[in-house]
Amino acid sequence: MASASDQWVQCAKCKKILFKPDFEQAMRVCPSCGHHHRLRARERIAFTVDPNSFVETDADLRPADPLGFPEYADKLAKGAQSAGENEAIITGIATIEGHRVVLGVMDFAFMGGSMGSVVGEKVVRCFERGLEQSLPVILFCASGGARMQEGLVSLMQMAKTTAGVARFQQARQPYIAVFTDPTMAGVLASFASLADVILAEPGALVGFAGQRVAAQASVGKPPANFQTAEFQMEHGMIDLIVPRKQIRPTLAYLLDIFTGGARV
Amino acid sequence: MTIFDFEKPINELESAIQELRQLVAEKGIDRTREIAELEAQRERLLRQIFSHLRPWDKVLLARHPKRPYALDYIRLMCESFVELHGDRLGFDDPAIVAGVGKLGAYRLVIVGQQKGRDLKERQRRNFGMAKPEGYRKAMRMFQLAEKFRLPVLTLVDTPAADPGVESESRGISEAIARSMLTLFELTVPTVSVILGEGGSGGAIALAATNRVLMLEHAIYSVIPPEGCAAILWRDPNRAPEAANALKLTAEEALRLKLIDLIVPEPLGAAHRDPQTTALSVRSAILQQLDELSQMEPEALREHRYQRFRQMGVFQTAAP
Numbered sequence A: 001m002a003s004a005s006d007q008w009v010q011c012a013k014c015k016k017i018l019f020k021p022d023f024e025q026a027m028r029v030c031p032s033c034g035h036h037h038r039l040r041a042r043e044r045i046a047f048t049v050d051p052n053s054f055v056e057t058d059a060d061l062r063p064a065d066p067l068g069f070p071e072y073a074d075k076l077a078k079g080a081q082s083a084g085e086n087e088a089i090i091t092g093i094a095t096i097e098g099h100r101v102v103l104g105v106m107d108f109a110f111m112g113g114s115m116g117s118v119v120g121e122k123v124v125r126c127f128e129r130g131l132e133q134s135l136p137v138i139l140f141c142a143s144g145g146a147r148m149q150e151g152l153v154s155l156m157q158m159a160k161t162t163a164g165v166a167r168f169q170q171a172r173q174p175y176i177a178v179f180t181d182p183t184m185a186g187v188l189a190s191f192a193s194l195a196d197v198i199l200a201e202p203g204a205l206v207g208f209a210g211q212r213v214a215a216q217a218s219v220g221k222p223p224a225n226f227q228t229a230e231f232q233m234e235h236g237m238i239d240l241i242v243p244r245k246q247i248r249p250t251l252a253y254l255l256d257i258f259t260g261g262a263r264v
Numbered sequence B: 001m002t003i004f005d006f007e008k009p010i011n012e013l014e015s016a017i018q019e020l021r022q023l024v025a026e027k028g029i030d031r032t033r034e035i036a037e038l039e040a041q042r043e044r045l046l047r048q049i050f051s052h053l054r055p056w057d058k059v060l061l062a063r064h065p066k067r068p069y070a071l072d073y074i075r076l077m078c079e080s081f082v083e084l085h086g087d088r089l090g091f092d093d094p095a096i097v098a099g100v101g102k103l104g105a106y107r108l109v110i111v112g113q114q115k116g117r118d119l120k121e122r123q124r125r126n127f128g129m130a131k132p133e134g135y136r137k138a139m140r141m142f143q144l145a146e147k148f149r150l151p152v153l154t155l156v157d158t159p160a161a162d163p164g165v166e167s168e169s170r171g172i173s174e175a176i177a178r179s180m181l182t183l184f185e186l187t188v189p190t191v192s193v194i195l196g197e198g199g200s201g202g203a204i205a206l207a208a209t210n211r212v213l214m215l216e217h218a219i220y221s222v223i224p225p226e227g228c229a230a231i232l233w234r235d236p237n238r239a240p241e242a243a244n245a246l247k248l249t250a251e252e253a254l255r256l257k258l259i260d261l262i263v264p265e266p267l268g269a270a271h272r273d274p275q276t277t278a279l280s281v282r283s284a285i286l287q288q289l290d291e292l293s294q295m296e297p298e299a300l301r302e303h304r305y306q307r308f309r310q311m312g313v314f315q316t317a318a319p
Helices: A020-025 A041-048 A072-083 A117-133 A148-171 A211-216 A229-234 A244-259 B005-027 B032-051 B055-062 B070-077 B119-124 B132-147 B165-169 B172-185 B200-204 B225-233 B236-246 B250-255 B274-292 B297-309
Strands: A008-010 A017-019 A055-057 A061-063 A089-096 A099-106 A137-143 A175-184 A197-200 B080-084 B096-103 B106-113 B152-158 B190-199 B211-215 B219-221 B261-263 B314-316
Touching: A008 A020, A017 A020, A041 A089, A041 A099, A041 A137, A041 A244, A061 A117, A072 A148, A089 A117, A089 A244, A099 A117, A099 A244, A117 A137, A117 A148, A117 B314, A148 B172, A148 B200, A148 B219, A148 B236, A148 B297, A175 A244, A197 A229, A197 A244, A211 B165, B005 B032, B055 B219, B055 B236, B070 B096, B070 B106, B070 B152, B070 B190, B070 B274, B096 B132, B096 B274, B106 B132, B106 B274, B132 B152, B132 B172, B152 B200, B172 B200, B172 B297, B190 B200, B190 B274, B211 B250, B211 B274, B219 B250, B225 B236, B250 B261, B261 B274
Parallel strands: A099 A137, A137 A175, A175 A197, B106 B152, B152 B190, B190 B211, B190 B219, B211 B261
Antiparallel strands: A008 A017, A055 A089, A061 B314, A089 A099, B080 B096, B096 B106
């Protein structure tokens, strides 16, 4: 999305010039073609939770460089500067239409939302907090996958977050994941795919391997909608595709169904 | 047959020894002294080469076409084994072998990734790259183990999970995730051994276990070095540098406390003596099972949770 001026923005998909206040009002969904532009984590939180209800947790966690990986320290510093965040996920406790939940929102702007030690730790703490306080867990995913720069330590975050899901099952509280653009690889192949209910935004990229790798490993051409939320829903991997405006009421509805008991 | 550069001088010596032996056999000429000399030379050379292998050499060894595979280990170390097939959802993935067997004092469930030895077999096994149905077959076996209170052994050797369109269509990500979830739910002892390539999600799917062992020259990595080099420097040929950066050797994995034990390989790596390697793997597994069998079912699950829970390196900012 290129900014034409302070007042006008261009849709990344249909290229139409949009009046910025209208575009922001529409939660950065193009009013012309419906393209869902990526949101920053804090924007997402503001659109999702009841006003002033969000209390951030574990904001003091900072990445380290366990392998001394080339350029990683530099990338972290630049990521923090350009994203204005210290890591690729923000977690906390909030209410959604009055339902108290543990909330985690990934931020693609910080190193492609990649999952290293801090993301893994904060996701596990979400599940532990949900179990301790008997609260539902809602996670918005936005990630290119595991963080290569943390090597095998980052691969282990797949197991660690999955362990969190396994233990949280004892809480008998719902875990709902929302796949936003993009939800890929190590995140998709761990905690993200294990939610009780999986929602996705229209058109979000959702898949395991990169598109080129997938095409190279396959006979014939991948379908046109390959690795979109729509493709994944066709194949049974997503419960529901929900336009951005409807996500908050849909979450509230599901929370009511799963936590309200059988008798209305 | 591929022969790697660092192995070339060894292979040359070995051919020379072979030739001399043939000469002895065919013509009855006494060459004992020469043979002994060459063998000593070979031994020295092996020691010299294997005492300072670079990470990239380990990548090549882990992928060595003669390296023993899961079924070789099962044959060499188990008293008996019966392979069981299918995910009960329409498929049977040849990239994953699974079944029940006996190992020392234990009846157990075994799940392993299997590469192929020749081209036809390699294709049939999809180069050890499992599809969703492979992980779903594995989950079936894990659940069998839980039901009949049997320990689980997984043998990891895969470049990666299958990344193709077909696998994506059947939910490869969900299958990997649920395979780990199933392992975390078990209350029986679980042990995994990284035999060759521990390739990313495809490997961790089977390695969320109470104990994780690694063969001396195996590798375990979040991304293949070629892929890492392509991302970092847009040049897959710089894979040897990426192999350094990724710290994918057993030594590094142990230093980072991500594995429990390194199983030593014979001089010159597993493929020079599969029998001895398999016996080392066997005794290492039995030692783990002896220890884990002392634990209560719930303690095993808790142990597994804590094992992975503490993995991660981060800092806490001053308030």
